[in-house]
Amino acid sequence: MGEPILELRDITKSFAEGTVLNGISLTADRGEFITLLGSSGCGKTTTLRIIAGLESCDSGAVILEGRDVTDEPPERRGVNMVFQNYALFPHMSVEANIGYGLKIRRRPRAEIRKAVSDALEMVRLPGYERRMPSELSGGQRQRVAIARAIVNEPKVLLLDEPLGALDLQLRRQMQIELKRLQKQLGITFIYITHDQEEALNMSDRIAVMKNGVFQQIGTPSEIYDRPKNAYVAQFVGSANVLTGTAEYADGRLMLRRGDVRAAVTDPGTGIGAGAPLHVAVRSEYIDFLPPGTPGFAAVVKEKSFAAGMLRLALETPDGAEIIASRHGIDSELVPGDAVTFGFDAGHAVVVEAEDAT
């Protein structure tokens, strides 16, 4: 660990429709599991295709094991990709599919056969050599696609939403298996997903992406507990972001909204009094206060129940939407009720405004 294997240096890319990547940089260590997390259109697939060499970049460099491969064609990069739709060759058997990379490298036939059967063993599809891709289920095709990539022992394995087409149960199971494979092989994984849960579950580090920029790169706990900006807080933790002005009282940092203020965790970066302040608070930490106590006013807009949690959508007088969630289903509150809410300073994290780009 700690030995860099892949480096992206300030990569930009524009298509006719506009700028997709706006100067992204990233260093991946050997054996690391890095996830590019973002909603569709954020540039994550383009990033992956640039690493694979299937797309060229306008400026910047791709460094693999210290070698600049920016202008190398995909077949000479030593990275392999698992495509979103698997891209299995429909006219070749499972064995021919998996062995294709080795066949091109002119490995002896016996060696290829052994490697293919080992790879199938590893993705838990032993004995599937003779099948055609059309005879496989979605999950099995997925495994064959992974086997076809790992059999070449790539320096870096690129995975483009590999579990996107699978149902929830299979996806959970494949998450665990992919993680196991990655540990077993010691290959660096660059993994793309728009599913924050998947990213938090599997990654060593997550790069949250929006509008062709990395909003934050960090370990899952860094991203989850200390989101750098409002977007990361909302996207990864589905947190509420409250906007107001900074104020100090008894040496403590406070968020002021209208005539109400509340203490927040001071990041210690010396925020000036009166400066705009953004505070992220996760829905489970929004507390309802008894009437009469000082707190932020809101009106209950909506009440729903999902995944064992009661979810209340509140609206403040200035139009901000706040989500509060509770375990259980009982709550006397109904839409239209006026409430007062607050939060514990320890759960209120100061974040930056979203990057302008």
Next chain:
Amino acid sequence: MKSRSRFPMIYLFVITVIMYLPILFVMIYSVNLSKISSVWTGFSLKWYRELFRDRNVGTALWNSLILGGVSSLAAAVIGTLGAIGTVRTGFRGKGAMEYIATLPMMTPEIILGMIFLAFFSLLGLPFGMTTLIIAHTAFCIPYIFMQVKARLAGMDKSCEEAARDLGAGRARVFFDITLPLIMPGIVSGMLLSFAMSFDDVIISIFVTGVSVNTLPILIYTQLKTGVTPKVNALCTLMFLATLLIVVLSALIGRLGNRKSPK
């Protein structure tokens, strides 16, 4: 409602009868004993026997087979490359190019025949098998072009990308991935081309020399001396052969579709 739903069936039946009744008559009269086509005197295969004994028919058949084979093969190469070029690259006037490529299909054959005649005389090419092959190749290209283009458009581009990602160079990707995947399109296009070439009279008459007869030309010239039952026999055989090719082409097309997922 139920009585109304019968109408399409009746309609279909009438159309089929109108289309195939003449062919049926030709088939029936090909096994007629009588020399006069319109009178039925009894079943006989003697016209087929006579047909097979006729030397001219043999050479004409051979010429037609060579012509169809060579020109559909040549058209396959040119048409496939053209289709790949238009689908996989963007250039100005691509739309116009696609339209122009299919234009020969819509041009009246008599016009095409005259164009070829004028063109070959201008070049000073001797009329014969060479000019026949060039002309047939030219009018067969659109059939291949259309079939392969449709096949390419429906093909998943990521398969080719995956092959490159696994270490294959551009040429290797073409032969390992692209070609096998578009092969059903090429083959069904070639069968269609062959059928088109095999029964062409008009263009062939314009561009053939005195020495080379194709089967359709032979039939056409024999008609001048009256329809003998021998011509009926020949027509029957040609119809069956063409039918076989068309059915084969459809089957191959469908087989190819079933093989690819989605």
